[in-house]
Amino acid sequence: MMYEVRDLQLSLPDMVRKPLLGPAPKIDILKGISFDLPKKSVLGIVGGSGSGKSTLGRTMVRLLEPSAGHIKFDGQDVSHMGEEKLRPLRRRFQMIFQDPMSSLNPRQRIGRIIAAPLELHGWDNVAQRAIEALVMVGLPESFAKRYPHELSGGQRQRVGIARAIALQPEFILADEIVSGLDVSSQAQVLILLEDLVRELDLTLAFVSHDLSVVRRLCDQVIVMREGLIVENAPTATLFTSPQDDYTKELLAAIPLPDPDQPFN
Amino acid sequence: MLCSIQSYAMRDTRSEIRPKLGIRLWLCGGWLFCLVLGALFAPWISPQDPLAQDLFAARLPPFWVAGSEPGFWLGTDSLGRDVLSRMLHGARLALIVAFIAGTLTCLIGSTLGIFAGYYQGWADRVISRFIDIWMAFPPVLFAILLIAVIGTGMTSIIIAIIIIDWTRFTRVVRAETMSQSVMDYIASAQVAGRGKFSTMVSEILPNLLPTIVVLLSLEMGIAVIVEAILSFVNLSISTDSPTWGGMIAEGRISIHQAWWVLVFPLIALFLTVLSFSQFGEGLKDRFDPVLR
Amino acid sequence: MIAYLSIRNLSVSLSNGPEILRSISLDVDAGEVHGLVGESGAGKSIIGKSVLGILPRAMGITSGEIWLDGVNLLSLSVAQRRRRIGALAALIPQDPLTALNPSRRIGPQITRRLVGILGWSKSAAQARALELLKEVHIENPEHVMRSYPHELSGGMRQRVLIASAFAAEPKLIIADEPTTALDVTVQKQILRLVGEMQARHRTALLFVTHDLGVVSKVCDHLSVLYAGMIVEKSQMRSFFAAPSHPYSRALLAASPKYDDLSGGLVPVPQAVIDQLDGEITAFDKGSRT
Numbered sequence: 001m002m003y004e005v006r007d008l009q010l011s012l013p014d015m016v017r018k019p020l021l022g023p024a025p026k027i028d029i030l031k032g033i034s035f036d037l038p039k040k041s042v043l044g045i046v047g048g049s050g051s052g053k054s055t056l057g058r059t060m061v062r063l064l065e066p067s068a069g070h071i072k073f074d075g076q077d078v079s080h081m082g083e084e085k086l087r088p089l090r091r092r093f094q095m096i097f098q099d100p101m102s103s104l105n106p107r108q109r110i111g112r113i114i115a116a117p118l119e120l121h122g123w124d125n126v127a128q129r130a131i132e133a134l135v136m137v138g139l140p141e142s143f144a145k146r147y148p149h150e151l152s153g154g155q156r157q158r159v160g161i162a163r164a165i166a167l168q169p170e171f172i173l174a175d176e177i178v179s180g181l182d183v184s185s186q187a188q189v190l191i192l193l194e195d196l197v198r199e200l201d202l203t204l205a206f207v208s209h210d211l212s213v214v215r216r217l218c219d220q221v222i223v224m225r226e227g228l229i230v231e232n233a234p235t236a237t238l239f240t241s242p243q244d245d246y247t248k249e250l251l252a253a254i255p256l257p258d259p260d261q262p263f264n
Numbered sequence: 265m266l267c268s269i270q271s272y273a274m275r276d277t278r279s280e281i282r283p284k285l286g287i288r289l290w291l292c293g294g295w296l297f298c299l300v301l302g303a304l305f306a307p308w309i310s311p312q313d314p315l316a317q318d319l320f321a322a323r324l325p326p327f328w329v330a331g332s333e334p335g336f337w338l339g340t341d342s343l344g345r346d347v348l349s350r351m352l353h354g355a356r357l358a359l360i361v362a363f364i365a366g367t368l369t370c371l372i373g374s375t376l377g378i379f380a381g382y383y384q385g386w387a388d389r390v391i392s393r394f395i396d397i398w399m400a401f402p403p404v405l406f407a408i409l410l411i412a413v414i415g416t417g418m419t420s421i422i423i424a425i426i427i428i429d430w431t432r433f434t435r436v437v438r439a440e441t442m443s444q445s446v447m448d449y450i451a452s453a454q455v456a457g458r459g460k461f462s463t464m465v466s467e468i469l470p471n472l473l474p475t476i477v478v479l480l481s482l483e484m485g486i487a488v489i490v491e492a493i494l495s496f497v498n499l500s501i502s503t504d505s506p507t508w509g510g511m512i513a514e515g516r517i518s519i520h521q522a523w524w525v526l527v528f529p530l531i532a533l534f535l536t537v538l539s540f541s542q543f544g545e546g547l548k549d550r551f552d553p554v555l556r
Numbered sequence: 557m558i559a560y561l562s563i564r565n566l567s568v569s570l571s572n573g574p575e576i577l578r579s580i581s582l583d584v585d586a587g588e589v590h591g592l593v594g595e596s597g598a599g600k601s602i603i604g605k606s607v608l609g610i611l612p613r614a615m616g617i618t619s620g621e622i623w624l625d626g627v628n629l630l631s632l633s634v635a636q637r638r639r640r641i642g643a644l645a646a647l648i649p650q651d652p653l654t655a656l657n658p659s660r661r662i663g664p665q666i667t668r669r670l671v672g673i674l675g676w677s678k679s680a681a682q683a684r685a686l687e688l689l690k691e692v693h694i695e696n697p698e699h700v701m702r703s704y705p706h707e708l709s710g711g712m713r714q715r716v717l718i719a720s721a722f723a724a725e726p727k728l729i730i731a732d733e734p735t736t737a738l739d740v741t742v743q744k745q746i747l748r749l750v751g752e753m754q755a756r757h758r759t760a761l762l763f764v765t766h767d768l769g770v771v772s773k774v775c776d777h778l779s780v781l782y783a784g785m786i787v788e789k790s791q792m793r794s795f796f797a798a799p800s801h802p803y804s805r806a807l808l809a810a811s812p813k814y815d816d817l818s819g820g821l822v823p824v825p826q827a828v829i830d831q832l833d834g835e836i837t838a839f840d841k842g843s844r845t
Contacts, residue, residue, distance in 0.1 A: 048739040048740075048741060048742075049710070049739050058451075061455055063451050063454060063455065083459070083460075086457070087457045088457075090455060090456065090457035091457065093455075094455060094456075095451075095452070095455045097448040097451070097452060098448070099448055102447045102448045102449065103447070103448035103449050103451070103452050104449055104452075105449040105467055105470070105471070106449075106471065106553075106554050107470045107471050107473075107552075107553055107554060108470065116453075116456065116458075116466070117456030117457070117458075120456055120457055120458055121456075121457065147553045147554065149554055153596070163452070163456075167456070182595035182596055182766060183595070183766065183767075183768075183807060183810040183811050183812075184595060184806070184807070184810045184823055184824040185595075186810070186812070186821070187810045187812075187821040187822055187823045187824075188823040190821055191821065191823065209739060209740065210740065210812070211740075211814055212812035212813065212814040213812045213821070214814075215812075215814045216812075216821055239814060249741055250740060250741060251814070252744075253740040253741045253743065253744040254740055254769065254814060255740075255743075255744070255747070255767065255769030255770050255772065255773050256769050256772070256813055256814075257768035257769045257771070257772050257796065257808055257811045257813070258769075258772055258796060259772045259773075259792060259793050259796050261772070261773075263744070263773050264748065
């Protein structure tokens with residue numbers, strides 16, 4: 001198993017309702033999540049805004065620490081591991097962010113952005129490896145000298161992918177990576193990801209609010225609502241015979257490019 | 265193995281454009297450059313001894329007004345001292361104070377600001393409360409009081425400026441750091457395994473630099489003003505070394521007989537402060553990769 | 557007979573040269589919904605902004621006519637144009653968060669236009685706002701009127717903005733990606749609501765979107781844009797039955813289709829992009845001579 005997640009809970013202080021004095025009240029974002037993610041499989045995590053899907057993802061790569069429950073990565077319990085002990089593990093699980101503008105340091109060149117993590121883990125030939133990663137995601141070598149704002153949205157997202165794969169991780173979390181893109185860039189990025197998963201033997205968790213982009217990529221889909229998993233099923237089953245009402249509602253709400261789709 | 269991916273590789277179609285330096289940067293930089301040269305070589309290029317009094321040559325007008333004398337280009341004051349020479353010597357003090365006080369204020373204020381903004385928690389609480397208390401003092405009165413206690417002199421002026429103005433840097437840098445810390449590139453550095461301090465230095469600091477440069481140049485201008493104000497109230501260096509503020513104070517008395525004693529140092533002060541602030545803005549526009 | 561909104565040969569360019577819109581023509585009649593589809597940078601939002609006279613400072617209309625209710629807006633003075641647009645047209649914006657002033661209550665934000673521009677009495681405007689909030693299916697409208705924007709969910713805010721757009725009974729509404737920031741389930745409700753309001757008030761609606769799925773749910777006609785040029789203009793059903801331009805077909809193939817495992821998510825082929833670039837070069841040459 002790449003990931004074993006058991007009864008995962010997470011609550012954060014609610015700054016909006018914080019009283020003038022004293023601690024802020026806690027709100028529960030994740031309310032007991034359990035699932036297994038086998039190696040070399042692709043998991044879709046789907047839900048509306050506020051469902052906790054991104055929080056779940058960020059807890060899996062330990063950007064957040066769970067309040068209760070366990071996350072095992074490749075057999076090791078990482079739920080409360082300190083940053084020092086996590087560091088060697090960090091190379092093995094990487095993340096691609098939703099907003100490619102804010103996830104790329106605006107004042108670093110692309111080559112530097114990709115090479116910095118490699119340097120950090122003590123690799124050699126980092127500049128060369130960064131360029132190889134760029135080429136793998138279909139960008140020209142000359143992009144290494146550019147700044148993020150000089151790229152289009154789709155190109156920036158490719159840089160995000162290049163940065164993640166350059167470290168040769170075993171697991172990648174893709175957090176809403178196509179939601180800000182045009183349909184054609186969306187298709188390109190998804191196909192790129194599909195190819196990379198196959199060719200690099202990656203395990204992937206794909207967080208999305210849009211069920212329609214999940215079908216092609218994922219083997220298994222988790223549907224989340226208000227911090228809970230309402231359905232966990234193989235992709236084909238989920239799309240052909242959804243069990244939970246919320247899943248059915250989500251599916252029915254996707255506008256297909258077809259005037260005859262029942263939509264009321 | 266990757267032929268399938270390269271088949272839809274993108275083309276790089278951008279052409280390299282280098283922006284022009286801009287008239288603003290040239291003008292401000294030019295004035296500051298001349299000023300630095302003038303200050304550096306003041307003892308050699310000054311037409312007269314700035315301290316030499318000659319009561320027979322008192323209140324000579326500048327060179328284009330009838331009654332002027334050669335050698336006294338911008339006229340003389342009521343003690344017959346040459347205005348141009350005094351301004352050149354005054355520039356030395358003004359610039360030394362601007363560079364040293366500006367840089368130190370910037371270093372101290374920005375360091376506190378970035379720590380408060382990035383580590384937050386108790387570091388932020390201590391620093392922020394301290395700023396709140398600090399800002400409740402009237403700054404110039406505070407500086408005057410300080411100099412009255414520790415005595416006049418260059419060091420006192422520099423310390424006074426730092427004490428008055430570090431909060432300006434700390435507040436702005438702290439706010440900017442906080443808004444950068446929530447960006448995903450910080451999370452991304454964490455995912456890559458970068459430590460907290462290293463993230464602050466290598467990821468956040470480069471994004472603060474444009475703001476810091478602008479603040480620093482502004483601060484240098486402010487330092488020139490503060491120095492002038494302190495000279496004006498006679499709390500600067502010893503009374504016999506020429507300062508712009510001191511010249512303005514003296515010129516004020518004889519404004520009706522000799523306007524030039526007041527006006528020329530005032531123009532120099534104005535141009536210098538303006539140039540400092542515009543120079544910083546210009547540098548940012550020219551060298552910030554995000555704006556280019 | 558001229559259509560209610562008729563845009564003829566509209567060209568817009570940046571002040572330093574590059575063309576944003578290339579001789580756009582389209583008609584929208586009362587009670588009709590016209591979809592503007594394209595990828596980002598295609599200029600679809602710019603069309604709506606040109607009509608409303610809210611182009612960014614760096615852009616200007618270089619030629620063309622915009623007829624609204626029988627008057628060419630571009631022949632009017634700026635003040636006259638503004639008054640006319642204010643009385644006849646309204647906008648449903650994309651981002652329901654930034655479109656509302658965070659420091660004012662909802663009520664005054666809806667009534668402001670009625671009182672300020674159209675000279676309604678305060679109580680009449682108040683009553684009208686309440687009625688509109690009911691019309692967009694907001695339960696407890698009195699409470700919402702007194703709320704601040706941050707107290708409402710994204711879907712609620714978008715409902716408020718729709719109510720506010722219909723407040724002055726405009727005859728033309730421009731909806732600029734009104735559901736892009738929303739969840740699919742909320743999007744479905746909002747799309748239904750927009751359709752319902754549009755039909756009841758018989759407004760002409762210009763609907764800007766990047767999503768062909770959304771177009772198939774709300775539009776009667778559509779124009780597909782690429783780089784500021786209309787590459788295909790068609791009746792909605794005939795478009796989805798048989799799109800004629802290769803780019804339209806490619807966009808359709810790129811749209812995700814969850815009901816069809818083999819289909820969907822095909823990137824636009826390079827050949828199609830080359831063809832489009834060729835068409836644009838040809839157009840630019842033709843317009844220059």
